[in-house]
Amino acid sequence: MKRSTEKQLFQYAWKFRKQISIGLLFLVIAVALELTGPFIAKRLIDNHVVGIESTWYQVENKDEYTASYQGDFYKREDRLNGTEETGDRTTVLQVGTSYYFVDQAVPTTGKRQIESDTLIIDTPEGEVSVNAEKLSLQELYSFFAPERPAIYRLLGLYMGLLLVAAIFQFGNTFLLQKTSNRIIQRMRKDVFGHIQRLPINYFINQPAGKVVARVTNDTEAIRELYVRVLATFVTSIVYMTGIYIALFLLDLKLAMLCLLLLPIIAVWMRVYKYYGGKYNKVVRSTVSDMNGNINEAIHGMSIIQAFRRQKQTSEEFEALNQKHFTYQRKLIRLSALTSHNLVNVLRNFAFVAFIWYFGSQSMGAEGVITVGVLYAFVDYLTRLFQPVNDLVNQLPQLEQARVAAGRVFELMEEEGEKVKVVKVPRYHGNVRFDHVSFAYEKDDYILKDIDFEVKSGQTAAFVGHTGSGKSSIMNLLFRFYDPQKGRITIDGKDTKKWSRQQVRSHMGIVLQDPFIFTGTILSNVTMNDPNISREMAIDALKAVGADRFVEKLPNQYDEPVKEKGSSLSMGERQLISFARALAFDPAILILDEATANIDTETEKLIQDALQVLKQGRTTLVIAHRLSTIQQADQIFVLHHGTMMEKGTHTQLITEKGLYYQMYQMQQGKLKATAM
Template identity: 70%
Template sequence: MKNPSTERKLLNYALTYKNNILIGLICLIIAVALELTGPFIAKRLIDEHIVGIEDQWHEVEVQDSYTVSYNDNLYKREDRMNSGEDILGTAAIIQVGRSYYFTEEEIQFTGTRSIEGGNVVIETSDETTTAEVRKLSLNELYRFFQPEQTSIYWLLAIYVAILLVAAGFQFVYTYVLQKTSNRIIRKMRDDLFHHIQRLPINYFVDQPAGKIVARITNDTEAIRELYVKVLATFVTSFFYMAGIYIALFLLDVQLALYCLLVVPIIFLWMRVYKHYGGKYNTVVRSTVSDMNGSINESIQGMPIIQAFQQEKHTSQDFEKLNSTHFTYQRKLVRLSALTSFNLVNVIRNLAFVLFIWYFGSGALGAEGLVTVGVLYAFVDYLNRLFQPVTDLVNQLPLLEQARVAAGRVFELMSENGEEVKTEALSRYNGHIKFEGVSFAYKKGEYVLKNINFEVQPGETAAFVGHTGSGKSSIMNLLFRFYDHEKGMIKIDDRPISDWSRQQLRSHMGIVLQDPFIFSGSILSNVTMNDEMISREMAIKSLQAVGADRFIEKLPDQYDTVLKENGASLSMGERQLISFARALAFDPAILILDEATANIDTETEQLIQNALDVLKEGRTTLIIAHRLSTIQQADQIFVLDHGTMIEQGTHTSLIESGGKYHQMYKMQQGAKKQPAI
């Protein structure tokens, strides 16, 4: 099945809240329709109520709201006459320049006008007509406008009301769309974070933490801008332009067709920008991830960087990334600067040249039929047309940035995750069996070869060997951080592959050589916020491993808030908390992966004492370099380059005089070595 495109995936997320989006779009359509009625109202106001007094005026006998008293006669505009109303005579008002003139003759208004003496001369291509006229004073002119005042006020009031209602719908649209956009991003971030927790361990080995963080934070924030700002602008501009084109076609079909040339120009520019902007943004987003990874690594390794005086080298590495980011950001800025504002200005100017040519050469000539109101409406709509065009072009950088960021996010989400099954699993006894197990981190490079051993429930088994012998790999397989290639791993005679990773680990506890402490209190680090583990259980676990000896000296004791990774605690104290964490979950299988390697002898003795009490009914696996810590183990397995070379108790292995005996003698010799 073909993998959906980035745009399709973004649309699918949007469709999750399609009802809200539909409500927003309906409000937008209403707001745009109401707002675009403005020029039509202005056209009506100009043509019918302002310049509309230039018309034939009939002398009437009956006075009403549309009649005007002039020279002791009542006059009524031709388009205000009622059907069947008696006409006593016909006059006209005509504008020449900025002045209005009254004539008692019926005249034509089409043509070139001029005043010669007391006559108006109207010239057309066919004939020239004259009529005796009288110039209207300001007071006299005002009389002819008086019947239109009520209509003018009503139109203005309607226009204001329409603008207020349109503003209300625009507010609802903006609020609903932005609220929905933030909900979409919240869902996307949740999905992304949940997906990350399903990824296998080897993914995190191959990917720097900073790069993953950048995708969850920076890239999703860029996508948020897409939904909140970019798409809002595109949708608004689309409906706004559609409404303007409808209005233009209603006013003048031919000129509206000319204005349609703007659409293919914008489409072509978007294609060009997508090509170049996409390439540049891909580099920019990737470099941001690399920069985050570099910063994260530098902060974590700052003690080493400063201790070995590597500040200059670290800064140079970061500067290379920063320079790459700067270079491609500059290319994006240049691409936008050369086109966004300039492109719209060029199109706008060409449109107005076309507009002037069209009206100047034909429509406003001697035979022209275009009214001042139509002219005003066209100018208004043309001005309005280029605002959404400007908005569209200016959003292209953000659009491409969001598209590239979305591609990176969906690339991460397309990584194969593991099935999550959290159904409760009955506590198993802890009978562990490896049958012919082989495993390789890289295909063909086996780090474990045909491993066979068995640990009975309640036994303590230890694994020893030099670095790289495969001890930790055995624990990784048992925990199913990785899956083995050959053989079978069983717990209670059942293959561990029969359970989900979550079910398998639900009855296992582990303490690593380098314990990880989360931000929060000491108790929250033990309970891991699991409701099944009470405060009392957590305190008991801490006391069992002897951690209460240093905790009770702290100001807030068990509620003491720890810094990131427990920076305020010693390595031994952090290890004790990590050990208590494992014990609090009462695991059937407890794994200590070189847990005592970085702990002083006194703390190690505390752990040994706790283990003696707590290992009853629990299978305990220990990986240790210090052979003195595993002498009481029920079984000791000796590994060398991924193969099992010896197994037995401490006494039997010493008596056999093999590899274990050599390692033991070396450690004993090191202890007896006198201090210099």
């Protein structure tokens, strides 16, 4: 059953749930500490800044809460301890930018204006007119003096909370980013490991560039998902939750209005997921096609230039490039029309609702809303749209990562081969094909009722025209494929009862065009296998005669080689591949037209190396030059997937059948060349 992309992404994250949980806990603590700011500001404004606008009582004794004015001591009504003797009630009020002292108790709410020395207060109960004395800056400061220690304490508390929040925020960022990279490390390891378990026919049907794009480009997009997108989403959700809690604590009705923001965001995310996902699928697919096109062009550049196909190749690439540009433009348009604009529109609507609400209900004569609450609400409302903006701006990256993850998981859901690396004893090498028939495509049989046996230590050669099925026999023996009919046995044991790794564990192969990996000559022999020592590799190179050219190189056996061994000749690459096969000491050796591309001068050296290589093992040779297999114990002649003849070279020449005709044809060509 195919699992959803989101579920598989979650399962990867679940493997690191401990680190993620600690990171999220740090995030919650950091957010909670940071969001205390507006509440502290509210308390500071209402209690210690605007709070001096209050009823003050004349007192006899001076303490930390008393203010001195014209030789008398005054204390705010809310600072009285209940046992103090008090005198006259007075009031301090602000009108415009100035503060006034009134020697009697007057309402602290309502519309105020000053005319000469008269303060007029318009309240729901009526108009109040009283004499008021304007406070000088020094006199005003004396009323603020009792609040200064509390203000410093609150500011110090807020700074301390911000510092602690910064420490927790660092811990959260470090843990989440580290964990995200660990997740991608695990995912890339799993993807690459799965690629090595995929059957050969998968790679035949998929260009190498497309596979590479999934391992590199697509996993990098997923890394961005874990490192940036999910961290942003989690942070934003935690912030928004904290802000909504604070809004509800401040004012229930306005907080309910702000909740309308959530369904709008949810609807938009669904819309973006639909269109953004559709466009991103095309973009990611086109990137893979471009990688495949580039990879093919680089490998075939010599052919492209030789046949003057540069223009056509460029046009093919440009068609893909234009397609990529078109859909990227659609994604940009989709984001540009919404992301920043959407948040701005929502922010403006929220502030309109805020102004309407406070303007119509809270800023009248009754003045039920304090300045501190007003400030805190504006602060939280402003903060609310920052995570909203972050969420919306990360939607393109989220969809890109989701589509990339779908492509990666699609690759990982390809049925792979079971890996079983339990060692099997080195087999003797008796090979038997028991009436084997095989087709790459359904019912289109490449091999038809192939039946033969090769004894341990023998050399068997397979000859035939192109398409006769020679390479298919080797593919079956290596278990790159399994036959539809018949069975293949090694030492009497059906190869299907072993894992593919066990079947290949005692086999070696030398290809017509040997593959040389980037590294050194020595690493290409050992293949970095710890069981093959440096001395064993050097002995193998010497045994096949490769030391004749290796020891002339500047670094000898440690000479660096480039990709595909482009700095070496064909014969030199072939000798290294012989040494590689010899170092691994296989029980069965397969030579896939190993001398087909070798010049006549090098052929003698290669033939000597082959004699060393064949000793003590079963050797199966796909032959191109019939002159190289005359000493084979058995020769099998194939024609259109059917075994036509078998025997030694002498027997087949005597029979004057298909092998004889092929031999005579090659001999004739040799004579013509000599003339």
